[in-house]
Amino acid sequence: MKVIQIREGKERSLLRRHPWVFQGSIASGKADLGETVRVQSHDGQFLAWAAYSPNSQIRVRAWSFDEGERIDRAFFRRRIEQAVAVRARMAVPSNGVRLLHGEADGLPGLVVDRYDDTLSVQFLSSGVERWKDVIADELLAVTGCTRIFERSDASVRQLEGLPSVTGWLRGDGSTVITLQEHRWHLRVDVAEGHKTGYYLDQRDNRALFADMVRQYGCKQVLNCFSYTGGFSVAALAGGAEEVWSVDSSAPALARAVEHVALNGFEAERHHAVDADVNALLRQHLKEGRRFDAIVLDPPKLAPTAAHAERAARAYKDINRLGLMLLNEGGLLLSFSCSGGISADLFHKIVAGAGMDAKVDAYLLRRLEAGSDHPTTLTFPEGEYLKGLALLRR
Numbered sequence: 001m002k003v004i005q006i007r008e009g010k011e012r013s014l015l016r017r018h019p020w021v022f023q024g025s026i027a028s029g030k031a032d033l034g035e036t037v038r039v040q041s042h043d044g045q046f047l048a049w050a051a052y053s054p055n056s057q058i059r060v061r062a063w064s065f066d067e068g069e070r071i072d073r074a075f076f077r078r079r080i081e082q083a084v085a086v087r088a089r090m091a092v093p094s095n096g097v098r099l100l101h102g103e104a105d106g107l108p109g110l111v112v113d114r115y116d117d118t119l120s121v122q123f124l125s126s127g128v129e130r131w132k133d134v135i136a137d138e139l140l141a142v143t144g145c146t147r148i149f150e151r152s153d154a155s156v157r158q159l160e161g162l163p164s165v166t167g168w169l170r171g172d173g174s175t176v177i178t179l180q181e182h183r184w185h186l187r188v189d190v191a192e193g194h195k196t197g198y199y200l201d202q203r204d205n206r207a208l209f210a211d212m213v214r215q216y217g218c219k220q221v222l223n224c225f226s227y228t229g230g231f232s233v234a235a236l237a238g239g240a241e242e243v244w245s246v247d248s249s250a251p252a253l254a255r256a257v258e259h260v261a262l263n264g265f266e267a268e269r270h271h272a273v274d275a276d277v278n279a280l281l282r283q284h285l286k287e288g289r290r291f292d293a294i295v296l297d298p299p300k301l302a303p304t305a306a307h308a309e310r311a312a313r314a315y316k317d318i319n320r321l322g323l324m325l326l327n328e329g330g331l332l333l334s335f336s337c338s339g340g341i342s343a344d345l346f347h348k349i350v351a352g353a354g355m356d357a358k359v360d361a362y363l364l365r366r367l368e369a370g371s372d373h374p375t376t377l378t379f380p381e382g383e384y385l386k387g388l389a390l391l392r393r
């Protein structure tokens, strides 16, 4: 077993069970792509079993902090079983569930979403890449699913020196799967959809939105960055008279139109708008258009803290426009899925947007990802999705 020695004074984060070691913290040692290594302190004390990533700034990702644990098939079986068992206890109201959420479930870089009988999987680190076949077999054995579609096409693979890979890893057939989320039906294409196919992390917030649209009597609803219209279906279910889904992806909008029909809502109540949200919000403002509820769920503008400043300006701008386009008493659900923007910072940004818009709002709720996208005490970096539910005063 190859040994990676940590610089004196740099072992603290591993001792706190944080799973990452950056290149600069390593005193000596090298290994192959994804190879299992023993990580130890400058004086030879065991710190972790880990996977080595020769090309990444995050050079080492810990598998286990237990010296007695072996990293083998049984290890992956245990981790997968534990993650799947905890999802069962979470009683997720959907057959679309995130079964493994990387570091939070003790398998750094592994994302597994279950869509009914099919798993859609991202292998995002050298460690899980090396164990891919073992992980695939154990996933099928533990879940009883029959098929695995691989979506290892996320850009973080480049940082690991891994190529982009997509396609069936186990099984085959149609890549379009029908989901039931709450009481709504949705169609997810694991090959063509974003990420693993769908944004499962917004599930709870869609249900909350339906409730709030009903409770606050919102009639005209603007769903910005709608993707396939999850929040639009929720608004219609909540009694909205008219809903606009705005996105720059034509295939996503086509799916949103299909979702409106699939859930039994009249086509006239829904408008699919293929547009740039930034431009459209400005145009609406100029025309004096107003809405009773607006959703702002932009893509990740700040993947890391280094992008935070520019992203903050972009978030502030769309939130300013969103607040100005609300009728008095109107509802705004505003999100950021940027790891580089903390919940506190996001609150400050939206507060700044309110100042610029000369609009105040009640903070009804702070929002986050569903519990099947967990963070842990030791890995705060896992917290990425944050949002605010605001009611204009």
Ligand code: SAH
Pocket (backbone or CB within 6 Å): 198, 199, 202, 225, 226, 227, 228, 229, 230, 231, 246, 247, 248, 249, 252, 275, 276, 277, 278, 297, 298, 299
């Ligand atoms: N709210 C969605 C997820 C949104 S993901 C859900 O609940 O499923 C972000 C979406 O923003 C993507 O669908 C992407 O196509 C779209 N997008 C990115 N930049 C955009 C822009 N400038 N204008 C409009 N849509 C944009």
